Amino acid sequence: VIEDAAQAIGAEYPAQGGARQAGTMSAVGSLSFYPSKNLGAAGDAGAIICNDDELAARFRIYRQHGMEPRYFHHVVGGNFRIDAIQASILKIKLPHLDGWSAARRKVADVYREEFNARGLTNTLTLPAEPYRERGLTNHHIYHQYVIRTPRRDELQKHLTARGIASAIYYPLGLHEQKCFADLGYRRGDLPETEKAAQETLALPIYPELTREMQQAVVGAIAEFFA
Template identity: 40%
Template structure:
């Protein structure tokens, strides 16, 4: 019985090794490792894929969110509404620009921001909403944009886990004012290191993003703002150009893997399977089940199952074990246990099973049989 990892990047590399190696060697032999046409070409290709006019690449998904907030002049005294059930980068960038994160609870079946609770969180200080398209599934952006328009708010889409996902036929990252993407290696479109991009249909916002990402400079050595050094290097751009050609195919394979999981796991009791919203296109960065029984003795039931699966060769992940509003760093905000109950409950129950495009049916059977044995 083979160990099944959460994601297998080496397997992916083998499929595209010839193209990737040629692209990397071309950059190495050129001697141009920062910037150049390979970066600008990738930006144009990615903008075309997302169906926006502008793309500015950067060095991470975290920087993409940070630059987006900076470009919209969000800072001290402002509030930004987002989800507590996400990676901390979504919220920490709000603090980094001097603003305050305001957390709104999630929907129980999609793990995404509960759009029906957004309005109640809006105050005179609210300047933006950051909906997180978690695990590859789009938030209901129709509702988000209606609220944003009504209250004159900016919308920054956190698309880190959802490259290629859609809502109402539109790619995420093209619906809000700005889209922020991560190219961390485990994402649907992943580099061989850190990388990110910001997308928009506003040329002025794009110009500001570019300026801020290059030390606040539009003309070399002349600086109009305090910026940062946030670049996508040429090697990563070259690799991403190769992978972008495969992205739709890989996302289709992820959907097939998810369908097989639904078929294999639906007869098993004691678990809740993930649901795909009507009106959206899920790209399954994660396949996340719920194990509803909370506590058995001193250990979470979910954690017991995870440990047993690992002993059987199935490596699963927990995204996320503690919601942001209860993190030590956010105690100053004054949130209490039980205030955002759906997020808190999800953190006790979620378990992400192995999910990548080349996961075989036999491996999925091993996952399903192992999980059935654990639960029996």
């Protein structure tokens, strides 16, 4: 099993004897350090987490043009090395990650408070926090703050007109993507996936977002549903 933890670095999941971090719950985990991620480099970067020495050795060979030793190619690999500048930036930023994650959770708490104050919690679906009460520090790291509404497209146009950014990250389910057409799926085969793709909208979230900024976002949403 390969675990995709690209957007979940630092997030915890309840496990026997405590908690496991995202990316460590399978034989192989993958992390993204793209600049927009919670721990971002200045350019493209990422990492593989592995608990198997043999697999790790194979990954290192693929990373280095399939070579081991140099100029002796066992497989067709590529240049997948992270450069020293990106690694240095990540090394400096890594000690701040837990603090940034805590700040993102605080931003999420403020959003929930403001939506409650505006009476919008029955109109919108807010992000779930199933492990908040399980005693986990990083029960959520809020790479995105995603709400749901059947009027998603109209709401996004309204926010854009008010100068407020939002994003639709996944407008199609994987089964509807052209590259997977050969699998034979049709629209209607995965109704919950399709519904989520039509309803989800990501609102601004980052550690430095102020309550006043969030009040402006929530106020514009309340105006739309008034």
